[in-house]
Amino acid sequence: MKAVKVNFRINDEPVALEVKPYETLLETLRERLDLIGGKEACGLGSCGACTVIVDGIPLRSCLVLTPEVDGASITTIEGLARNGRLHPLQESFMEKGAVQCGFCTSGMILTAKALLDRNPRPARKEVVKTISSNICRCTGYKKIVDAVLDASLKNKAYHINN
Amino acid sequence: MILPKFNYKKAEDIAAAIALYEKAKGRARYLAGGTDLIPRVKLRLSTPGTIIDLKGIEQLHTISRQRGSLIIGANVTLFELKNHDVVKNHFPALYESLDATSCETLQMRGTIGGNILQNTRCLLYNKSLEWRTARGFCYKMGGESCNVVPGASECFSNYCSDNALSLLSLSASVNLAGPGGERKIKLEKLFSGNGMDPFTMRPGEILTEIRVPVKASSGAYEKLRVRNAIDYPLLGVAVSIRNGSGRVCVGGIGPAPRVYPLKDLSKTSLKEVAQHARQEAKPVSNAALSPGYRKKMVQTLTQRAVKRALKEEK
Numbered sequence: 001m002k003a004v005k006v007n008f009r010i011n012d013e014p015v016a017l018e019v020k021p022y023e024t025l026l027e028t029l030r031e032r033l034d035l036i037g038g039k040e041a042c043g044l045g046s047c048g049a050c051t052v053i054v055d056g057i058p059l060r061s062c063l064v065l066t067p068e069v070d071g072a073s074i075t076t077i078e079g080l081a082r083n084g085r086l087h088p089l090q091e092s093f094m095e096k097g098a099v100q101c102g103f104c105t106s107g108m109i110l111t112a113k114a115l116l117d118r119n120p121r122p123a124r125k126e127v128v129k130t131i132s133s134n135i136c137r138c139t140g141y142k143k144i145v146d147a148v149l150d151a152s153l154k155n156k157a158y159h160i161n162n
Numbered sequence: 163m164i165l166p167k168f169n170y171k172k173a174e175d176i177a178a179a180i181a182l183y184e185k186a187k188g189r190a191r192y193l194a195g196g197t198d199l200i201p202r203v204k205l206r207l208s209t210p211g212t213i214i215d216l217k218g219i220e221q222l223h224t225i226s227r228q229r230g231s232l233i234i235g236a237n238v239t240l241f242e243l244k245n246h247d248v249v250k251n252h253f254p255a256l257y258e259s260l261d262a263t264s265c266e267t268l269q270m271r272g273t274i275g276g277n278i279l280q281n282t283r284c285l286l287y288n289k290s291l292e293w294r295t296a297r298g299f300c301y302k303m304g305g306e307s308c309n310v311v312p313g314a315s316e317c318f319s320n321y322c323s324d325n326a327l328s329l330l331s332l333s334a335s336v337n338l339a340g341p342g343g344e345r346k347i348k349l350e351k352l353f354s355g356n357g358m359d360p361f362t363m364r365p366g367e368i369l370t371e372i373r374v375p376v377k378a379s380s381g382a383y384e385k386l387r388v389r390n391a392i393d394y395p396l397l398g399v400a401v402s403i404r405n406g407s408g409r410v411c412v413g414g415i416g417p418a419p420r421v422y423p424l425k426d427l428s429k430t431s432l433k434e435v436a437q438h439a440r441q442e443a444k445p446v447s448n449a450a451l452s453p454g455y456r457k458k459m460v461q462t463l464t465q466r467a468v469k470r471a472l473k474e475e476k
Contacts, residue, residue: 001167021170021213024200043163044201046392048267057270062163063200064271067170068193068215111267132391133265 004067010035011079017066025061025069026050029076037077037106041135048134051107052076058114058133077106080113089113089151098147100138107134112148121152163204169212176221176339176368179214183366184341186212192368193217194237195272197264198280206291207281207303222275222370234372236275240325241266243274248376255381255402255471256374259328262385265392275369278326278336278352282319282360282417283394284448286310302358310448317357318446321417322394328383330411330421331402334374340367350421357417379404382470384463386414388450396449397456399439399463401471403427408471410435410464415445415456427472436464 003018010033019028029035029052041049043062050062053075080087089109092098099105108131115122115130122130127148131141169186173179183190189211193199202208216222222237225246232248243249244260263269263277286309287294287302299305301317308314326349334349342364349372354362363369381402387393395414402409406427413419420442422435440461445453 001169004170020167022165022168024165040163043204045197045268048265051267058267059271060197060267063196065170065193065196065200065213065215067172068196068217130266133267 004070006067006070008069008071009073011075019066021065021067023066025052025054025059025064025066025074028066029061035076035078039103039106041103046135047104048107048111049104051110051134053110053114056114056117058111075110075113077109080109087113088154089116089148092147092151092154093144096143096147096150098139098143100136104134104136104138108136108144112151115148116152122148124149127152165200165203166206166209168203168210170215171212172215172218174218176219176370179216179219179368180339180341180366182212182214186210186214188365190214194276195239196276197268197272198276201288202281205288207288216368227376230376231373232376234274234374236369236371237273240269240272240274240277244269252376252378253328253332253374253381253402254379255328255331255383255400256325258381258383259324259385259398259400262383262395263324264394268392274325274372277323278329278349278372279361279363279369280321280323282317282321282357284310284317284319284357285450286448287319310446317417318444318448319357319360319417320396320414320449321353321360321419322414323419324383324385324395324398324413327398327400327411327413327419328381328402329372329374330419331381331400331409332374332379333409334372336369337371337373338363338367339370340364344370346373353418355418360417377404380471381408382467384467384470386451386456386459386463393450396451397445397459397463399460399467401464401467403468403471408468410439410468412439412443412460412464415443415460424468427468432465432468436461436468439464 004021007016039049041047045060045063051058052061054072127145171182191210193213193215222235224235226233300309337346379402384399385395386397397414400411408424410422443460445456
């Protein structure tokens with residue numbers, strides 16, 4: 001199997017790699033680039049723990065082959081903090097206690113970020129709908145939804161940061 | 163879960179994709195969103211030598227209107243289609259089925275073509291290779307019996323696309339391109355009714371576009387599932403009504419969806435259709451809910467969907 005050359009940007013830094021054609025983006029991120037924020041849980045696209053943002057769209061990196069994202073721009077949880085300051089979503093998750101075991105958290109935050117990027121002031125119903133893409137087996141979701149709404153209210157700070 | 167070894171090729175246009183397929187001598191699979199294919203490959207239900215990525219084909223990624231039809235490229239994602247004006251305003255059944263498909267993140271990745279061409283599912287089939295080897299292979303895996311119904315001579319796997327049902331209710335047709343040229347068929351003709359090989363597509367053919375006549379309709383989609391957030395349908399019913407008559411489509415039970423015409427909108431004809439659909443549904447215990455319950459719900463959801471569709475019309 002011939003290796004495939006790929007070029008993409010991860011958290012605003014250009015990366016050039018030679019990867020296996022049957023390598024998933026999650027494997028590349030975790031094993032080649034040490035970006036271990038995305039987690040593998042089901043490995044079949046059901047749970048959302050491996051979500052990363054590719055060209056503005058939240059994707060399940062366990063279902064994406066790395067050669068498919070050639071030329072794309074990828075954001076992982078490691079790339080959210082700016083100048084030593086956490087992203088408003090990360091702060092809200094901490095303030096509202098929306099993290100328990102933490103396994104789903106990076107996927108939750110990135111899914112929520114993609115929502116806030118296209119709709120800065122979502123209604124509670126919309127947040128629930130978007131967040132239902134991801135599975136959390138600890139929190140019962142209430143605190144996660146509260147945290148996303150809280151981050152959306154920090155509207156000004158959010159837009160300055162982004 | 164680790165993927166088996168395969169080659170990756172990206173096609174720039176349809177002709178190139180077909181050429182790549184022919185070069186791989188039948189051991190190739192086309193990849194669009196990958197939300198159905200990649201889990202299947204991970205479970206070793208499909209073991210292609212080459213994966214041909216169709217996402218680079220611009221032509222498959224457009225929605226246009228031509229001679230009274232909405233032409234939807236097969237690579238349009240479910241989320242894009244859901245937010246398209248014509249779908250929102252003219253095809254309520256399609257809007258509802260798109261909205262009910264899986265979850266938002268997967269809607270942004272999954273394509274309409276891939277959703278229609280997803281393989282049939284069964285509780286005892288969509289399992290890891292180790293699980294299946296221990297249990298013994300069934301017809302759909304190349305074995306010699308059915309693991310769900312002892313002594314059965316056919317495969318009862320379920321076709322679980324939500325959107326094919328609403329597109330059928332809207333009388334959609336599809337365009338296929340392959341080594342033997344292009345052809346246009348009605349969506350109904352895409353289904354073989356054989357659970358082992360559910361589609362009538364010839365080797366190497368690509369679903370290129372879906373055509374839906376643009377006429378205002380009222381409609382609804384009803385879906386039975388355990389978790390509203392993500393599951394495949396355990397039963398789906400789509401109804402679209404245009405000019406006083408309609409089409410009801412029932413899926414999620416068996417390898418092909420069934421279409422029933424609704425000649426008029428009277429209570430008696432609705433009851434007849436709902437009862438008929440229930441009689442013809444043959445669920446077996448290969449899904450998360452019991453076959454008896456799913457069979458009863460065919461009638462209930464058919465009536466519910468039609469009633470909801472009619473209320474919108476008033």
